Amino acid sequence: MKTPHTFLKKTFALSFLVLALLACNSDDHTYTPDPPETIPEKYDLGLxxxxxxxxxxxxxxxxxxxxxxxxxxxxxxxxxxxxxxxxxxxxxxxxxxxxxxxxxxxxxxxxxxxxxxxxxxxxxxxxxxxxxxxxxxxxxxxxxxxxxxxxxxxxxxxxxxxxxxxxxxxxxxxxxxxxxxxxxxxxxxxxxxxxxxxxxxxxxxxxxxxxxxxxxxxxxxxxxxxxxxxxxxxxxxxxxxxxxxxxxxxxxxxxxxxxxxxxxxxxxxxxxxxxxxxxxxxxxxxxxxxxxxxxxxxxxxxxxxxxxxxxxxxxxxxxxxxxxxxxxxxxxxxxxxxxxxxxxxxxxxxxxxxxxxxxxxxxxxxxxxxxxxxxxxxxxxxxxxxNSIATGTLEVLHQSGEEYIMKRNGNDDNPGLILYMNIGSDHRQRTVTTNWKDKKLVDYSGNTSAWLITDSNGQVTVEAPAKGFAVWSVSRE
CATH class of the missing domain: 3.20.20.80 (Glycosidases)
Structure with missing residues (x-):
């Protein structure tokens, strides 16, 4: 089911001001910034x-x-x-x-x-x-x-x-x-x-x-x-x-x-x-x-x-x-x-x-x-x-007919990741609990340009494109 925030993102070009105000009050922890240059940088995975x-x-x-x-x-x-x-x-x-x-x-x-x-x-x-x-x-x-x-x-x-x-x-x-x-x-x-x-x-x-x-x-x-x-x-x-x-x-x-x-x-x-x-x-x-x-x-x-x-x-x-x-x-x-x-x-x-x-x-x-x-x-x-962040113990966070969300817990020196697979015909979002508190997340698969912020409890609403997947982990910022 699409959240109001997802709908607003799709109307972003027509109503940026309304979207920005609503996003500030949203509890789904999803950020879609403008301009694109403000998207947090990914880590060099070689680290x-x-x-x-x-x-x-x-x-x-x-x-x-x-x-x-x-x-x-x-x-x-x-x-x-x-x-x-x-x-x-x-x-x-x-x-x-x-x-x-x-x-x-x-x-x-x-x-x-x-x-x-x-x-x-x-x-x-x-x-x-x-x-x-x-x-x-x-x-x-x-x-x-x-x-x-x-x-x-x-x-x-x-x-x-x-x-x-x-x-x-x-x-x-x-x-x-x-x-x-x-x-x-x-x-x-x-x-x-x-x-x-x-x-x-x-x-x-x-x-x-x-x-x-x-x-x-x-x-x-x-x-x-x-x-x-x-x-x-x-x-x-x-x-x-x-x-x-x-x-x-x-x-x-x-x-x-x-x-x-x-x-x-x-x-x-x-x-x-x-x-x-x-x-x-x-x-x-x-x-x-x-x-x-x-x-x-x-x-x-x-x-x-x-x-x-x-x-x-x-x-x-x-x-x-x-x-x-x-x-x-x-x-x-x-x-x-x-x-x-x-x-x-x-x-x-x-x-x-x-x-x-x-x-x-x-x-x-x-x-x-x-x-x-x-x-x-x-x-x-x-x-x-x-070869980098797919490490640590594995935990399935959500599984249904069209969605599969899995977390690799990483370790003290490695953030791990969240894989979100979506075989549905529309963009999906799902709120999950992560190991990352008050952190910015980016999609290392490159399949979505969205970025996210976890709250103080580690909760965040992750997303994945239709008939696709995303791999979420922490950004450099």
Missing amino acids: FDNGKRVMMQAFYWDVEPRFEWWNTLSGHIEDWAATGVDRIWLPVATKGQSGGYSMGYDPSDYFDFGEFDQHGTVPTRFGTREQLEHLIQKAHDNGLEVIADIVLNHNSGGGEEYNPYRNKNTYTLFDTANGNASGKFNRSYEDFHPNSLHQHDEEALFFEEQDLCHHQPRVQEWLWKGEHSVAKYYKNVMKFDGWRFDYVKGFGAWVVKAWTDEVGGFAVGEYWDGYNPELVEWVEASGAAAFDFSCFYKLDEALDRKGDLTVLSGDMLWKSYPEKAVTFVANHDTEKDENPENNISAAHKMLAYAYILTHDGYPTLFYSDYENRQYRSGLKNLVSIH
Whole structure:
């Protein structure tokens, strides 16, 4: 419901004197000064560095131009570092069955980073090994860690051989002549399921005939245990700093734990499930972080499917394990998914980013969103807010179908913030109690030019634009 003050603001040009008099007597603590130069100045948010940063997913599905992606990313490193990114997540960096068209999720040779002539190409879709090494070095020079995308569930592109466990031929022969030109980690049917150990591993089957068996000792040796294993080669030779594990529903959580126990590094798993107890069980068993699909689907439900912000009161991984929750709004899979329930609409993306960049968890930016002119300046600003005043304990001040107001309490050296999300079709105001007494407030999101003053009890009437959000905190004055 609009307050009289909001109405008067809209008639400001016609009746400034009446508005000024009424505003002086208003108890809603909202000031709309004239001239604009009197608006209080915002703090330089760099003064409140809270040590938090964000990750960049540095690719989208079927990136272009082919064979140049590593060079393309090298051109973005300085900007991302200046924005507040501390890690970049690269696509699968080694040769897949689809050769120069492969996004890497059909892994063939774990040691071909674009240097062997196989599957119709020497470079991968993303470029040569030399270009990749240059990218990793440039990222390190700018203080960024580089996260490798690791596919351990299945393999593709091997040669045909008779498989006695299936009583037919399968494409499970990987050697220098068949999809493994590096000559490292040669494989045969004994390394896949079924085999002499068992029929299948603990979890859901995918790409069944080439489903790797992680219980086979030689598979463990080549994947993480041995001195020349995939894990140690990526870390010690290629200089990757951490791991994004693909489709972790396809094998036991113990595999990720064994890998990280062996080589360390930041680790996050793609456990694609919106049911939070499943995510909690996986992070507890693996010891790794997980992408917060429970948060992703709650945001999609609240903003797109139902238009009801009370959905955000539900379970999410960031609420259960904030230090293990990698939050996100979009990724390479969701953006190409034609099912609207598996992606957040363009109309609501900035609202969703405002949510994850002011709440707990480790947020991820999606390359295509950040490089989109429609979102870029807003995302840069939200990252600045996240890395500075999005700190302290979290308290929901108001929640209804169309409104969500949350407070970060900050600390002695940091003012914290108030996020006001409004999915209604009109400008909204709501009186709340803050931690700030007799302070001027400004909107650090830049979505409204209004400024506010809290009273001696910390009360203030905050506001947010229609179908938008505001991030309130103290001004310099």
